Amino acid sequence: MSVKVYIPIDAAALSVGAQDVADAIAARGGNDVQIIRNGSRGMLYLEPLVEVETPQGRVAYGPVTADDVDSLFDAGFLTGADHALGHGLTEEIDYFARQERLTFARVGVIDPLDLADYEAHGGLAGLKAALNMSPDDIVQTVLDSGLRGRGGAGFPTGIKWKTALAQDNAQKYMCANADEGDSGTFADRMLMEGDPFALIEGMIIGARAIGATVGYAYIRSEYPHAIKTMRRAIHIMESAGWLGDNIKGSGTDFHLIIRVGAGAYICGEESSMLESIEGKRGQVKVKPPIPAISGLFDKPTIVNNVLTLGSVPYILANGAKAYADYGQGRSLGTQPFQLAGDVARGGLIEKAFGVSLRELIEDFGGGTYSGKSVKAIQAGGPLGGYVAPHDFDVAMGYESLAEAGSMIGHGGIVVYNETTDMAKMARYAMEFCELESCGKCTPCRIGSVRGKETLDKIIAGDNVAANIDVLEDLCDLMEEASLCAMGGLTPMPVRTAMKNFPDEFAGPNAKQAAE
Amino acid sequence: MVTLLNTIEDQAARRICADYGDAPDALLEILHGVQHLHGYLPETALRTVAHTLNITRADVHGVATFYHDFKLKKQAAQTLKICRAEACQAVGANELIAAAEKAFKVKIDEGGLTVGLEAMYCLGNCALGPAVLVDDRLYGRVDIEKLKSISAKHAKKAGGRS
């Protein structure tokens, strides 16, 4: 009997050599091993993480290189034997055991494209329940779960769906936003590569709820691996009758099409994304009308983030309360946090809202990868604020983090070490806005250029006090007069960097004096 | 006039349009297809696409210039796409880019003959940065030595194919 060995096919695992490891294990193991390519468990610092199935459970080894494979065999890893790279049972590794995995329950566990395995691990249960429910009941369940959008804005998903359901229109659309442009985030990618059926299942449930017959998944072109996996997953679901006309005799029709982005951050903004799906420039549109009333091709359209949709099957399968029992206040359920940057143990951590930032950075993250001390973190992507260590005790929730000057956004947390130049990071925020502005409104298009120039002057020590005033004015203007959050939130990283690290914006002379 | 139009038509671009039912909303997919084939978007192909989809050349041009992915000029034989977004900056992406500019004797985002460097803004590998993408293959924890060997490996593969 051959032993099951799990080797991830997730892009991050492949990026550090998982394919070479798989080849080496196949070559040495021959018929003794049955290799299964799973998603990543999310402990990216241990990738490539190889797991061996034993009667006690799956035993983990990592990070494994192709050169380690012989010594693993020699040590008897096929029976779960000890080895310098061994971590014991995967599910008992502290990093993993402390998580609450609802949305990511199957990621890293199953072969992402094995529909039978998906079903054996709880997949399709939510959809089967939904196919026996009325659209109103589905929407009510999502409302009661407290689920809020995981794409950044945190809008209650049930309310959005209710609006779309109320529209009397023969053609509606259900779209997944898989543009995941925020630096420091990769949860959408991991879900699409590790459990693509979950996203598709969530979309079908949403489509039935609002009455959409066609859907699009807009995936960024920077994710070639996820695109490939999603294409294959859609094909498998079609062949199995879970996509198409009259799904399993329910009367629900749903056709899913993939659209690939083309390297524009702004296309993550929903109106811009819809323009892009129509084959146009990704320019932001003025609201109202909101997409739920008039969106893609002027029809009622729901746009939800991959993680939002990926959470829906759990809610339908287990009930609204099971989900809402996690979290606190108005931040219910779980959030897949993503720990990145200069961090010793980077990865995906799904936890109920309310976990402290410090627990994520210190207990999970284990400090920096470089060994230097932590200077700041940036939460919520390029438009999110910098948080200094004295504020790390903040609870991770939509409202609480906003009070601390940052935001949950898509759940990314980037760690910076003591050598980081915060004035340069502020300048980068403006530069990024300049690069990615859709150009529709002046405060963002021109303001970002002026902001960058002004920061250059401050960094050079040119008329520092006066230029700080100019920068503050610019930030006010961008916040108040930008059409969307690109221009409207770019001041957030700039201002939080200035507020937390004022010395670094005092010009080179003051900096030298301080040293 | 008709013969002239026919001679300047890009047959491959027309076929790609047909694959998408000549639907104007598939323009991004079509441009991706054309670029995959030619390595960039030649003027003739853009004209063919506009003509086939029955949209203006200005529309096609507008889209081709809005998105960072689309290139209107011929690219280097190999492009190393290096992430320079925040999480990779936190682990030395800017230093990697500076070293790469020196090693490959080419400025980032400024073309190149054999090797070109392109700045990317997150490749979804932020816990294992600096991240690099080459021919749709993702790499993590890349330093300059690793980048050189990645470049050599892909050059060899490309050479083997043609």
Ligand SMILES: Cc1cc2nc3c(=O)[nH]c(=O)nc-3n(C[C@H](O)[C@H](O)[C@H](O)COP(=O)(O)O)c2cc1C
């Ligand atoms: C500049 C900008 C970029 C955005 N990028 C993304 C993105 O990459 N992915 C995403 O899901 N939402 C993104 N959003 C938020 C979307 O506009 C929208 O709120 C979201 O997709 C709705 O889905 P949700 O309610 O499930 O979060 C972005 C918004 C802005 C203003």
Ligand code: SF4
């Ligand atoms: S704020 Fe910037 S990105 Fe948003 S609509 Fe205005 S110009 Fe476009």
Ligand code: FES
């Ligand atoms: S920031 Fe470089 S891969 Fe995400």
